[in-house]
Amino acid sequence: MPIETAGDITSAVKGIEMDLDDRDFTINAMAVDIDHITEDLLFAKQSIIDPYNGYRDLSAGLIKAVSETSLVSDPVRMMRAIRFSANPQFKIENCTQQDIKTNAILLKDVSPERARDEFLKILGTHRAYPSLILMSKMGITEQIIPELIPIKGVTLPPLHFGDVFDHTIETVGNLEKMIPTQPNFKNSDSNVFNSVPLFEGIEGYFQQKIGDGHTRLTACKLACLLHNIGKPSAQTENKDGSVRFLGHAEVGAEIATQILKRLRVSKTMSTLVFQQIKHHLRPSQLAPEGRLPSPKSIYRYYKDVGAAATDTLYLNMANYLSTKGPALKVKEWETYCEVIKHVINKGLTENSRTTCNKLLSGHDIMERLCLKPGPLIGVLLDKVDEARFEQKIKDKEDAIRFLENQLKSGE
Numbered sequence: 001m002p003i004e005t006a007g008d009i010t011s012a013v014k015g016i017e018m019d020l021d022d023r024d025f026t027i028n029a030m031a032v033d034i035d036h037i038t039e040d041l042l043f044a045k046q047s048i049i050d051p052y053n054g055y056r057d058l059s060a061g062l063i064k065a066v067s068e069t070s071l072v073s074d075p076v077r078m079m080r081a082i083r084f085s086a087n088p089q090f091k092i093e094n095c096t097q098q099d100i101k102t103n104a105i106l107l108k109d110v111s112p113e114r115a116r117d118e119f120l121k122i123l124g125t126h127r128a129y130p131s132l133i134l135m136s137k138m139g140i141t142e143q144i145i146p147e148l149i150p151i152k153g154v155t156l157p158p159l160h161f162g163d164v165f166d167h168t169i170e171t172v173g174n175l176e177k178m179i180p181t182q183p184n185f186k187n188s189d190s191n192v193f194n195s196v197p198l199f200e201g202i203e204g205y206f207q208q209k210i211g212d213g214h215t216r217l218t219a220c221k222l223a224c225l226l227h228n229i230g231k232p233s234a235q236t237e238n239k240d241g242s243v244r245f246l247g248h249a250e251v252g253a254e255i256a257t258q259i260l261k262r263l264r265v266s267k268t269m270s271t272l273v274f275q276q277i278k279h280h281l282r283p284s285q286l287a288p289e290g291r292l293p294s295p296k297s298i299y300r301y302y303k304d305v306g307a308a309a310t311d312t313l314y315l316n317m318a319n320y321l322s323t324k325g326p327a328l329k330v331k332e333w334e335t336y337c338e339v340i341k342h343v344i345n346k347g348l349t350e351n352s353r354t355t356c357n358k359l360l361s362g363h364d365i366m367e368r369l370c371l372k373p374g375p376l377i378g379v380l381l382d383k384v385d386e387a388r389f390e391q392k393i394k395d396k397e398d399a400i401r402f403l404e405n406q407l408k409s410g411e
Contacts, residue, residue, distance in 0.1 A: 016049055017051060019031075020049070020051055020052070020066075021066065021067070023066050023070075024065070024066065024070055024071075024074070024080060024081075025054075025057075025063050025064060025065060025066060025070070025077075025084070025096075026052040026053060026057045026062075026064045026065075026066055027054045027057050027058045027062075027063065027064075028054070029050075029051070029052045029054050029066050030048050030050045030054040030055060030058075031048070031049040031050075032047050032048050032049060033047065033049070052064075052066055057093075061089045061090045061091060062090070062091065062092075062093045063081050063084050063085055063091065063092045063093060063096065064092075064093040064096050065077075065081075065093075065096045065099060068099070071096075071099050071100065071103050072103055072106065075103065075104075075106040075107045075109075075110055076107075076110055076114050076115070076118050078100045078103065078104060078107065078138075079107070079115070079118040079119065079122065079135075079140060080118060081096065081100065082122055082131050082134055082135055082138075082140065083118065083121055083122045083125060083131065085131065085134065086122065086126070086127040086128070086130070086131045087127075088127070092134075097138065100138045100140070101138050101139060104138055104139040104140050104143055105139070105143060107140060107143040108143045112262060112263050112264050113264055115144050115263065116263040116264060116265060117212075119144050119263075120212070120214050120218055120222070120265075122135070123172075123218045123225075124214060124215060124218040124221075126176065126181055127176070128172055128176060128221055129169065129172050129173030129176055132169050132172060132225070133169060136165075144263075145225075145226075145259055147229055147255060147259055148165065148168075148225075148229070150232040151163075151164040151165045151168065151228060151229065151231060151232060152164075152165040153165070154231055154232055154235065155243060162322075162325065164228050164231050164232075167228065167322045167323070168224070168225060168226075168227065168228050168322075169225075170321075170322040170325075171224040171225075171315070171318045171319050171321075171322040172221050172224045172225055174317075174319075174321045174322055175220060175221060175224050175314060175315065175318040176221070177193050178193060178196045178317065178318060179202065179203075179206050179217060179220075179314065180198065180202065180203055181203065181206065181207070181217060191330065192321070192328070192330065192333065195330075195333060195334045195337040196317060197337055197338075197340055197341035197344055197345075199344055199345075199348060206220070206311075210266075210268050210269055210272060211265070211266030211267070211268040211269040212265075212266045212269070214266075214269060216272070216311060218269075219269045219272045219273055219276075219311070220272075220276065220311045220314065220315060222269070223256075223272070223273045223277055223280070223311070223312075223315055224315055224319075226252065226255075226256040226259065226273065226277060227249075227252060227276070227277050227280050227315065227319065228248065228252060229252045229255050229256055229259075229277075230245075230247075230249065230250070230251030230252025230253070230254075230255055230277075231245045231248045231252070233248075233251050233255070234246060234247050234248035234252075235248075249277060249278055249279070249280055249281055250278055252277050252278075253274045253275075253278035256274060256277050257270060257274050260273060271307075271308075272307065272308045272311065275305055275306060275307070275308035275312065276308045276312045276315050279301075279304065279308070279312050280312060280315050280316055281316070282301060282304075282305065282312065282316075283301070283312065283313050283316040283317075283339075283340060283343065284316060284320070286298065286301060286339075286343065287339065290335055291339075292339060292342050293339065293342070293343060295346065295389055295390040296386065296389075296390055298343055298346050298347065298389070299385070299386050299389040299390065300386075301343070301347075302347050303382070303385075303386075309347060310344065310347065313340050313343060313344060316340070317336075317337070317340060320333070321333075359384055359388060359393070359395065359396050359398075359399045360381065360384055360396060360399050360400070362377045362378075362381060364396070364400075365377055365381065365403065368400050369400070369403060369404065369407065380403055380406070383402075383403065383406060384399045384402065384403065387399070387402055
């Protein structure tokens with residue numbers, strides 16, 4: 001019975017057996033003589049060269065190292081095993097799991113670029129959440145991002161669920177459940193996740209490539225993973241023994257920037273992650289609980305957070321769920337989602353209007369109001385955008401009259 005293959009067609013300079021000896025896993029250590037391949041890239045099972053029983057392991061869904069030295073010779077293969085196991089049809093064979101645990105420390109000497117690429121590929125799968133749990137159990141995550149070690153065991157305030165590390169991993173998992181990233185997306189936790197506001201084109205938005213071939217969603221997962229990285233540094237204790245983490249978002253954003261610089265992550269992705277971490281609490285602070293934020297506060301949010309504004313809203317919702325854990329009150333969650341939905345809708349409509357068709361240019365302001373070039377022009381342009389966002393003005397003449405009144409009143 002012929003089987004299909006998507007394998008490489010290569011020549012083994014050292015001989016096919018020696019070439020297969022150098023492979024990472026048995027499922028990748030198979031070959032077939034090119035003379036036995038049809039024009040449709042089909043071949044018979046009996047024509048497979050398979051010294052390590054890779055076909056058997058492939059059928060069983062096992063990820064098994066070719067030899068005891070396979071992982072030691074190239075430690076990045078340990079991360080690759082984790083990525084392959086993100087496919088629910090595969091699991092890492094027990095002895096290979098033990099080898100990974102034993103040799104994970106070797107990853108600290110891997111080049112930053114290789115570690116970064118494989119780590120971001122793991123985050124880019126549809127099941128990064130279980131992969132991160134497995135990586136932590138095997139001691140891999142801490143080799144790539146040792147700054148995660150201090151957040152293990154850090155106790156959170158009573159309103160939170162779990163310690164900081166558990167909370168962080170759960171936030172990644174919640175984000176994955178929110179964003180439809182594959183055809184026929186359907187979340188099993190429908191009672192909770194059906195309330196998440198989705199906008200038209202959300203799949204394409206989060207699949208945008210934003211640096212080194214990685215997506216906006218991967219950057220958002222990375223921000224989820226690092227959003228509490230500043231808590232150990234910002235932790236203080238109250239007189240009653242309770243803890244708080246004032247300023248942890250700003251501290252964490254700076255720490256994350258240093259991590260991403262070390263891993264040589266692209267500037268675009270690094271900036272997105274920085275903004276999300278720095279502002280991840282901001283959506284919760286836009287208005288008193290249960291009330292819709294004002295147009296002015298929404299405008300300021302989008303202006304301050306910039307290109308990461310929408311992503312940060314979803315990080316914030318994922319963080320909300322991780323904070324509440326089993327104590328989540330569905331009605332409160334539904335109300336909160338309505339607030340975020342309002343912010344998203346307002347941002348999509350008003351931002352597109354103000355950015356695509358500016359009412360005034362700096363030249364218009366200087367000419368009509370007899371002003372000289374300087375910082376004031378930028379301030380006035382910002383006031384026009386804000387007023388338009390709040391729907392106080394509609395056209396160019398409205399904008400000029402608005403600015404005249406602003407200048408007269410000294411605001």
